[in-house]
Amino acid sequence: MALITLDKTINIAFSVKDRHASAKWYKSMLGFETIYHADEAGWSELQTNTVGVTIGLGEHTKPTPGNCVPVFGIADLDAARQKLEQAKVKFDGETDVVEGMVKTATFYDPDGNALMLAEDLTGGS
Template sequence: MSLKYLNEMTCSIGVSDMDAAIDWFTRVLGFELLYKQDDIAWAEMSTGLSAVNLGLGQVEQVPQGGGATPVWGVEDIAASRAHLEQHGVRLDGDIQHIPGLVKLLTFYDPDGNAMMLFEHDRS
């Protein structure tokens, strides 16, 4: 027997302040709150990608330096970088360019969760 996957995914990350995280992901990345369940310290946000959501779980201490890194595809990584900079988002260096393949930019949410943006390199 093999697993039968649904055509949907929720990527979960830990946050230290649920309301602040919801505000940040809404303002900075343009995600939309689907629901917030205070009794279990959980919220889920629509990412704008079909069937891909971001789950936020409030925890006492957000672990740093490990775990999964969500990687979001964008049309224009330079414009996206400028947008993140306008919001004071901490970036991990410059855009990495792998010619003929991809451009990458690592950034961090307010709790230090690493995320990346990618743009396909069509050159």
């Protein structure tokens, strides 16, 4: 049995210079539709053609090519984080919260690969 229970969503997050331009590229090249642009948070989300799988675009002045972070949806991030920390899983700093939007926490697998948990705070699941 797994230590924590994830929901049935995954967001694959990329660092990009221009979220709006990248969203247009993903639409024209792969047919992905923009779900929303959260300009105040520097974040955009796109729906892929796979149910439960979205692409996240985080805007950075100097994005790192090849930097891809799978983001797993979870109902209770705080409880999951506590269980993972008790199992000696390393986290990257404190949990980030964008009020009314999302709560996220980045952690690492044994080889140093970054993974993230995200709890939806919009009330829409």
